[in-house]
Amino acid sequence: MSQDWPLWEVFIRTKGGLSHRHVGSVHAPDGEMALRHARDTYTRRLEGVSLWIARSSDIVASDPDQAGALFEPAADKIYRHPTFYDIPDVVRHI
Amino acid sequence: MYTTELGKTDGSLAQISQEDPALVEAFEARVAADEFIEPKDWMPEAYRRTLVRQISQHAHSEIVGMLPEGNWLTRAPSLRRKAVLLAKIQDEAGHGLYLYCAAETLGVSRAEMIDALHTGRAKYSTIFNYPTLTWADIGAIGWLVDGAAIMNQVPLQRTSYGPYARAMVRVCKEESFHQRQGYEIMMAMCAGTPDQKAMAQDALDRWWWPSLMMFGPPDDNSPNSAQSMRWRIKRDSNDELRQKFVDITKPQADHLGLEIPDKDLKWNEARGHYDFGAIDWEEFYAVVRGEGPVAKERMKARREAWEQGAWVRDAADAHEAKQRARASA
Ligand SMILES: [Fe+2]
Ligand SMILES: [Fe+2]
Numbered sequence: 001m002s003q004d005w006p007l008w009e010v011f012i013r014t015k016g017g018l019s020h021r022h023v024g025s026v027h028a029p030d031g032e033m034a035l036r037h038a039r040d041t042y043t044r045r046l047e048g049v050s051l052w053i054a055r056s057s058d059i060v061a062s063d064p065d066q067a068g069a070l071f072e073p074a075a076d077k078i079y080r081h082p083t084f085y086d087i088p089d090v091v092r093h094i
Numbered sequence: 095m096y097t098t099e100l101g102k103t104d105g106s107l108a109q110i111s112q113e114d115p116a117l118v119e120a121f122e123a124r125v126a127a128d129e130f131i132e133p134k135d136w137m138p139e140a141y142r143r144t145l146v147r148q149i150s151q152h153a154h155s156e157i158v159g160m161l162p163e164g165n166w167l168t169r170a171p172s173l174r175r176k177a178v179l180l181a182k183i184q185d186e187a188g189h190g191l192y193l194y195c196a197a198e199t200l201g202v203s204r205a206e207m208i209d210a211l212h213t214g215r216a217k218y219s220t221i222f223n224y225p226t227l228t229w230a231d232i233g234a235i236g237w238l239v240d241g242a243a244i245m246n247q248v249p250l251q252r253t254s255y256g257p258y259a260r261a262m263v264r265v266c267k268e269e270s271f272h273q274r275q276g277y278e279i280m281m282a283m284c285a286g287t288p289d290q291k292a293m294a295q296d297a298l299d300r301w302w303w304p305s306l307m308m309f310g311p312p313d314d315n316s317p318n319s320a321q322s323m324r325w326r327i328k329r330d331s332n333d334e335l336r337q338k339f340v341d342i343t344k345p346q347a348d349h350l351g352l353e354i355p356d357k358d359l360k361w362n363e364a365r366g367h368y369d370f371g372a373i374d375w376e377e378f379y380a381v382v383r384g385e386g387p388v389a390k391e392r393m394k395a396r397r398e399a400w401e402q403g404a405w406v407r408d409a410a411d412a413h414e415a416k417q418r419a420r421a422s423a
Contacts, residue, residue, distance in 0.1 A: 002407075004205045007198070024261070025195045027204055029414035041191050044184065045268075064134050 007056040008034035010041075012048035020052045031055075113138055125326050130256040133199040141325055145255050146200050148327065150207045153193035154218035157211070160186045161395050162226040162388075163235065171229060178275050179232065185268045192264055196257040212397050220378065221304050223386025230283050230290075230297035236276015238298075238305040238343070244269045245339050246309065254326035277346065284350045291351070298347065299355045306370075307378045309336040315375075340368050 005027040011020035023042050028034035034053045043051070062070055078084050087094055117136050124131065131137055160183045167183070170176035194204055210216035221239055226232065247269065250262040283294040310316060310332040322328040340359070347354050358371035381389075 002205055002208075004203050005410075024192060024264075025198075026191070029410045030417060033410055033414070040184075041188050044181075044188065061134065064132065065136075 005029050008038070008053050009056050009059060010034075010038040011052035011054070012042060013050035013052075014048050016049060020050065023047075025056060122324075125254050125324075128252075128326065129254075130259060131254050132256045140321075141327075142200050144322065144325075144327060145258065146197055146202050149193055149197040149200075149255075149258055149261075150202065150210070151217050151219075153190045153197060153207065154211045154216055155222065156186050156190035156193060158218045158222045158392055158396060159239075160190075161392050162222060162224075163232060165226060166229065166232050169229065170232075175279070182236070182272050182275060185272065189261075189265045189268070192261040193258075196255075196261045199257045208400070212393070212400060214384070214393060217382070219308065220381040220386060221308050222392060223381050223384075223389040224300070224304055225388050227300075228293050228297065230280070230293040231301070233276050233279030233283060233294065234297035234301040236272050236274075237280055237346070238276075238301050239308070240269055240272040240276060241343065242305045242308040242339055244273060245335050245342075249329040249335075252326075252329060280350050280352075284352065294350065295352050298352050302355050303373065303377075304381075306336055306339070306373055307375075309333075309339065311375065311378075312373075337367055340370050344368055 006029070007025050007027055008031070009025050010023050012023050013020045026034050026037040026041055028037050031053055035051060038051050038053060042048075074080070118138055121131075121135075121137060121141075131141075163179060163183050163186075167176060167179055170179055194207060197207060198204060207216065211218070226235070244266065247262055247266055251259055251266055253259045253262065280294050280297075283290045313319065313331045313333045316332055319328065319331060323331070344354060344359065356371045358369060360369055362369045380386075384390075
């Protein structure tokens with residue numbers, strides 16, 4: 001059985017002004033080849049204007065089991081949202 | 095679907111009962127609430143294995159599906175048809191790759207999956223073990239086989255495993271052209287000479303029943319479907335999808351002036367659906383067992399393509415090694 005090439009994550013900017021978004025991954029021996037594979041695999045129909053490639057093993061991800069501890073505190077800090085503050089309707093442009 | 099053992103689940107309930115009941119319960123609740131499960135989330139081992147099997151079989155089917163069509167590339171009747179067929183085949187390669195990636199997120203390697211296919215351990219859709227005898231078969235495949243695949247794949251865009259669902263969204267966007275180009279071939283043949291129309295009819299005669307079998311065994315003989323439905327891996331039953339396919343396809347055949355090879359096919363006013371004849375499941379299981387007319391030929395072609403492409407992979411490796419050596423020099 002042959003050995004897999006390293007895995008690379010593929011990000012596409014669908015059009016100017018938008019940020020790159022993850023679309024999938026490809027196997028390739030190096031970054032340059034990964035870019036070619038990504039082009040053939042993910043952009044056959046004008047899906048993008050720019051590609052980013054990153055080695056999957058270089059991505060540091062948060063642990064789903066920690067999602068509560070990481071993201072929930074925001075829910076009890078509602079004063080971070082503009083709707084928390086009562087401003088009379090007569091006061092304009094605020 | 096492009097899997098031959100649709101709805102089959104792996105692992106027994108006994109195994110699940112050894113898993114932490116709190117984790118299982120939380121998982122079941124998330125799935126029941128239509129949440130997506132992502133690669134690093136906890137999941138029951140049976141769920142993981144069922145998905146690995148289903149997604150890898152689906153991927154293999156996309157890859158093997160290129161072979162019968164590839165046979166016709168050099169014999170396409172015009173440059174336009176050739177360009178279209180080439181584009182469709184490239185899409186199928188892409189579908190295979192999206193799906194392999196999705197399966198890999200469950201901890202199985204690409205090399206393992208390819209090895210399983212090439213050594214005959216893995217299954218792929220039985221539909222590709224039928225021969226493509228004339229150009230009309232390319233029309234019938236696009237119309238019926240891709241049509242049935244679409245019907246199966248659309249609900250999978252909401253399947254519970256995130257990477258599989260996202261791969262299906264991409265696939266579904268691309269499938270519609272596959273079916274339309276096939277139907278267009280059929281329209282051209284049906285508007286041609288009597289011989290050409292007869293070829294179109296012959297292709298429909300041969301591809302109709304295998305296409306209906308693509309939806310998998312009947313619901314009352316699909317014991318593990320319930321588990322897959324509960325886990326939201328599968329979202330519609332085999333028989334529901336098959337009925338939907340028949341209902342949609344019959345008027346399309348009428349428009350072509352072709353006759354579906356089923357004397358029991360008729361509109362049932364009371365049900366609001368077409369009734370249709372019994373499927374020969376013995377034939378289906380024979381083809382699943384690898385007794386399809388061209389099963390051996392397909393695997394031989396697939397292995398040859400892999401072996402004959404080895405020099406390209408070797409060259410890419412050598413190039414990478416050279417670049418690395420230069421960079422560190
Ligand atoms: Fe496909
Ligand atoms: Fe297709």
